[in-house]
Amino acid sequence: MDIHGVRKSFGGVYALRGVSLEVRKGEIVGLIGPNGSGKSTLINVAAGYYRLEAGRISFGGVDITELAPHRRAKMGLARTYQHPRPFGSMNVRDNVAVVALFGRGEGIGTPQSAQRSARQWLELLGLEALEEEEVGSLTLQERRMLELARVLASDPRIILADEVLAGLTASETERVMEAVRKIQAMGVALLVVEHNVKAVSELSDRVVVLHEGEVLAEGAPCEVLQKESVRVAYLGGSAGDA
Amino acid sequence: MRKQGAIWAIGVALAGLLALPTLSRSLGLPAYYLVFLYFFFFWVAQATSWNMISGYAGYFSFGQGAFYGAGVYGAAVLIDRHGVPYGLAVLGGALASVIVAYGIGLVVFRLRQIRGPVFALVTLAVAIALHSLVNNVGYLDGGQGIPLPKLEFPWGLSDVEFLYYAGLAVGLMAVGVGWWMYRSRYGWGLRAIHDDETVAEGLGVPTFAYKMTALAASGAVAGLSGGLHALQVRYVTADAVFSLRVPLMVIMMCVLGGPRHWLGPVLGAGVVHSINDRLSGPGMGRVSEIVMGLLLMVVVATLPEGIYGRVKARGALAGAVGLTVMGMAMAGGVVLLNALAIGVGASVILLVVPRRG
Numbered sequence: 001m002d003i004h005g006v007r008k009s010f011g012g013v014y015a016l017r018g019v020s021l022e023v024r025k026g027e028i029v030g031l032i033g034p035n036g037s038g039k040s041t042l043i044n045v046a047a048g049y050y051r052l053e054a055g056r057i058s059f060g061g062v063d064i065t066e067l068a069p070h071r072r073a074k075m076g077l078a079r080t081y082q083h084p085r086p087f088g089s090m091n092v093r094d095n096v097a098v099v100a101l102f103g104r105g106e107g108i109g110t111p112q113s114a115q116r117s118a119r120q121w122l123e124l125l126g127l128e129a130l131e132e133e134e135v136g137s138l139t140l141q142e143r144r145m146l147e148l149a150r151v152l153a154s155d156p157r158i159i160l161a162d163e164v165l166a167g168l169t170a171s172e173t174e175r176v177m178e179a180v181r182k183i184q185a186m187g188v189a190l191l192v193v194e195h196n197v198k199a200v201s202e203l204s205d206r207v208v209v210l211h212e213g214e215v216l217a218e219g220a221p222c223e224v225l226q227k228e229s230v231r232v233a234y235l236g237g238s239a240g241d242a
Numbered sequence: 243m244r245k246q247g248a249i250w251a252i253g254v255a256l257a258g259l260l261a262l263p264t265l266s267r268s269l270g271l272p273a274y275y276l277v278f279l280y281f282f283f284f285w286v287a288q289a290t291s292w293n294m295i296s297g298y299a300g301y302f303s304f305g306q307g308a309f310y311g312a313g314v315y316g317a318a319v320l321i322d323r324h325g326v327p328y329g330l331a332v333l334g335g336a337l338a339s340v341i342v343a344y345g346i347g348l349v350v351f352r353l354r355q356i357r358g359p360v361f362a363l364v365t366l367a368v369a370i371a372l373h374s375l376v377n378n379v380g381y382l383d384g385g386q387g388i389p390l391p392k393l394e395f396p397w398g399l400s401d402v403e404f405l406y407y408a409g410l411a412v413g414l415m416a417v418g419v420g421w422w423m424y425r426s427r428y429g430w431g432l433r434a435i436h437d438d439e440t441v442a443e444g445l446g447v448p449t450f451a452y453k454m455t456a457l458a459a460s461g462a463v464a465g466l467s468g469g470l471h472a473l474q475v476r477y478v479t480a481d482a483v484f485s486l487r488v489p490l491m492v493i494m495m496c497v498l499g500g501p502r503h504w505l506g507p508v509l510g511a512g513v514v515h516s517i518n519d520r521l522s523g524p525g526m527g528r529v530s531e532i533v534m535g536l537l538l539m540v541v542v543a544t545l546p547e548g549i550y551g552r553v554k555a556r557g558a559l560a561g562a563v564g565l566t567v568m569g570m571a572m573a574g575g576v577v578l579l580n581a582l583a584i585g586v587g588a589s590v591i592l593l594v595v596p597r598r599g
Contacts, residue, residue, distance in 0.1 A: 047444055048444075049440070049444070068443070068448075068450075069443045069444045070443050070445075070446050070447055070449065073446035074446055078444075078445065079444055081441070085440075085441045087433070087434055087437035087438060087441070087442075088437050088438075089433060089436065089437050090433065090437070098431075098433070098445075099445045099446070101427050101430055101431070102427075102431060102434075102446035102447050103445075104446075107427075107446065109427075111425070111426075111427060111430055114430075150445070151445075154445060
């Protein structure tokens with residue numbers, strides 16, 4: 001996915017001021033930055049929920065700037081939500097099955113085959129015991145895993161993962177990170193928005209730092225996180241304070 | 243095995259319904275039984291139509307009167323003003339309703355913020371606007387009402403028998419479409435839209451196209467049933483057609499029966515119509531409203547998924563109790579339709595009573 005010169009404002013205030021970034025096949029790119037830096041706006045722009053004022057987005061060589069979200073999903077672009085949003089009237093299995101039905105390309109033909117497919121994704125992420133559960137009874141970590149199972153069922157080529165680790169304990173974080181690594185091993189690219197800098201640096205092949213709607217730094221995690229400008233912007237102090 | 247049993251039960255019920263007019267004629271039963279069933283089919287079609295957009299997709303509508311009214315007036319105008327054969331006129335009524343539905347959809351769904359209560363109000367406003375239009379345009383009505391001529395029906399059928407069969411066909415078609423929607427990929431997409439439209443769109447559900455299709459299908463079914471109903475009432479007036487009766491009745495039927503399942507509107511129509519029909523005599527209108535209002539309050543408070551949710555668990559028991567009570571009432575000298583209403587009431591009470599423990 002290639003995001004080029006993207007600009008977006010709300011009520012005259014720019015949330016993105018000409019952001020460009022690229023996510024290559026099978027790569028994990030960490031997107032970090034302080035609150036209000038434009039991370040969530042960028043995810044929404046990439047998924048097709050906000051119209052751009054300038055710039056373009058291409059995916060697999062195709063310009064998708066004007067495409068509706070469901071058409072982007074059909075091309076293999078999937079997203080998760082910071083606050084998991086499962087379909088409340090469906091159990092765990094059907095939450096995954098409905099996505100399999102409408103996933104990349106034509107999706108899976110019938111609800112029955114989609115339910116069989118859903119079981120496989122739940123097994124992969126260790127959720128098979130919960131398949132008949134109502135989503136209201138799940139813990140936060142289970143809901144996050146369900147979000148991942150759901151996007152996997154769409155047979156994605158890239159996942160825009162919005163803070164999948166937020167609010168998790170250390171052991172839960174490790175489980176979700178393991179799931180993310182499994183997903184990468186399947187050849188799926190991920191753009192991971194995250195506040196947990198340690199986790200991002202462990203997971204990502206590259207890191208992009210956003211600050212006030214602009215790309216502040218980009219590169220290998222260990223190099224980027226050592227930059228003085230990043231430490232000042234992101235951690236709110238000098239390298240010595242951090 | 244269970245599936246086979248269900249197919250047999252449906253086959254037997256269908257054969258019984260098809261044979262009923264002949265049976266009724268040979269036994270010399272009152273024609274009112276067929277009229278009673280025609281109205282049941284009518285309400286099944288209207289409630290199923292409402293459920294397609296409001297139950298499945300979650301877009302709560304107060305505009306059922308607009309779809310139904312477009313069907314009634316479409317057919318009446320074609321017959322009275324243009325001499326169109328009634329079969330074609332009824333189809334014309336359905337088309338008029340689809341056009342209204344499509345128009346609402348294009349305006350409401352293109353402007354994405356129109357959801358929830360605002361959607362409900364917009365649909366109500368369309369029904370009110372249509373009422374006013376029909377009342378003020380002489381070609382459509384002009385406030386005079388449209389009397390329809392007595393029509394000749396094929397195969398020597400009386401008007402009551404013809405309407406019974408046509409109503410049965412439209413009702414079955416409506417339930418068939420509702421059933422297919424519920425089980426198909428399309429229905430899964432509507433359910434996702436109902437739960438969270440933004441997420442559904444992002445995961446690949448073409449929400450705009452799906453909602454437009456649901457609205458158009460809802461309009462087609464309501465319009466077809468409305469067009470046929472013009473032949474039943476034979477004197478259509480804007481005040482009666484566009485009153486709040488139809489939207490309120492279908493909402494009550496679906497909420498009572500269960501708006502998330504194809505069987506919900508059928509159950510709701512059965513319960514409401516069988517009880518309401520018995521409370522519709524002179525001076526009984528208020529009693530009917532009170533009974534229905536109370537029933538609706540109890541169901542909404544105790545069974546948010548409608549009585550369908552309980553039918554799965556205790557449907558057989560409720561059916562047996564209902565039939566027993568009905569049989570006892572008839573043995574005690576109560577006439578058939580009164581006994582039916584009492585039996586249905588007993589079944590509903592059993593379904594509504596909370597589980598112990």
